[in-house]
Amino acid sequence: DQQVKQNSPSLSVQEGRISILNCDYTNSMFDYFLWYKKYPAEGPTFLISISSIKDKNEDGRFTVFLNKSAKHLSLHIVPSQPGDSAVYFCAASGGQNFVFGPGTRLSVLP
Amino acid sequence: DSGVTQTPKHLITATGQRVTLRCSPRSGDLSVYWYQQSLDQGLQFLIQYYNGEERAKGNILERFSAQQFPDLHSELNLSSLELGDSALYFCASSATGAGYGYTFGSGTRLTVV
Numbered sequence: 001d002q003q004v005k006q007n008s009p010s011l012s013v014q015e016g017r018i019s020i021l022n023c024d025y026t027n028s029m030f031d032y033f034l035w036y037k038k039y040p041a042e043g044p045t046f047l048i049s050i051s052s053i054k055d056k057n058e059d060g061r062f063t064v065f066l067n068k069s070a071k072h073l074s075l076h077i078v079p080s081q082p083g084d085s086a087v088y089f090c091a092a093s094g095g096q097n098f099v100f101g102p103g104t105r106l107s108v109l110p
Numbered sequence: 111d112s113g114v115t116q117t118p119k120h121l122i123t124a125t126g127q128r129v130t131l132r133c134s135p136r137s138g139d140l141s142v143y144w145y146q147q148s149l150d151q152g153l154q155f156l157i158q159y160y161n162g163e164e165r166a167k168g169n170i171l172e173r174f175s176a177q178q179f180p181d182l183h184s185e186l187n188l189s190s191l192e193l194g195d196s197a198l199y200f201c202a203s204s205a206t207g208a209g210y211g212y213t214f215g216s217g218t219r220l221t222v223v
Contacts, residue, residue: 006152034211043112043200043214044153089153097143097166098212102152 003027004092006101013108019077021104023090026071030092030099035064035075038087038103047088048075080108113137114215116201122221128189131218135182135203141165142184143204143212144176148197159184191222 005024013019021035031052036044050057050064050073057064063076077084085108091098113136123129135142144156155168159178170176173191178184188195198219202212 004152036214041216043114043202043216045112045214046211049211091153097155097158097168099155100145100153 002102003030003099004090004101006088006090006104008104009102010105010107013080013106015082015108015110016079019075019080019084019106019108021075021077021088021090021106023073023075023101024071025073025092025099027092027094027099028071029094031095032093033064033066033073034091034093034098035062036089036091036100037084038089044089077106080106082108082110084108112213112215114201114203114213116199116215116218118218119216120219120221122223123191125191125193125222127191127222128187129191129220131186131188131199131201131220133184133186133201133203133215135184135201136213139203139205139213140182141204142178142182143202144170144184144186145200145202146197147200147217148194153200156186188220193222196220196222 034049035047037047038044066073087103089103090101115134117132140161143158145153156170158166176186198217200217202214
């Protein structure tokens with residue numbers, strides 16, 4: 001039973017456009033969410049987080065939106081750059097370890 | 111360099127063998143987490159240690175075990191290896207047991223032949 005789902009295995013976006021990566025979760029006890037980015041042959045690196053008391057968090061080109069009633073969060077990257085091409089993992093926690101989604105591979109085309 | 115060190119980076123071994131993966135957490139971090147990433151799969155949580163004690167267990171097989179030593183480094187032992195155990199194994203560390211944000215190592219790629 002997947003508690004954190006990323007239903008799009010891959011996404012292609014033109015450089016300069018917006019990338020929107022989606023994540024759904026099933027456990028209502030989750031109260032803290034992270035996005036990680038992973039390049040090949042490297043470990044995942046932290047990108048941005050949001051707690052359940054907020055519905056939006058912004059950091060430069062990256063914005064995470066949280067819709068608690070829908071148990072849905074999304075990561076917006078504006079504008080997308082070729083260097084953003086990576087696998088993006090959504091992760092959720094209810095206080096202990098994080099549960100990760102399967103990832104979405106983003107390709108930003110020049 | 112994230113500060114989390116994993117060795118070895120690559121490991122090739124035969125079925126039925128046993129291997130040990132090593133992780134040194136970031137300085138000051140007390141929690142260590144092990145994750146497995148198989149082909150086209152997400153990061154599957156295996157086990158967490160906090161200051162030497164097991165804190166949480168995920169989908170870890172009985173053939174796998176781990177420990178965290180007094181100097182806080184951790185080892186993941188995989189025995190009776192099967193072809194399906196081929197994967198990337200990541201270690202992550204965090205400052206507290208609550209797990210609010212991890213720092214990952216670069217992983218150990220295990221290939222079982």
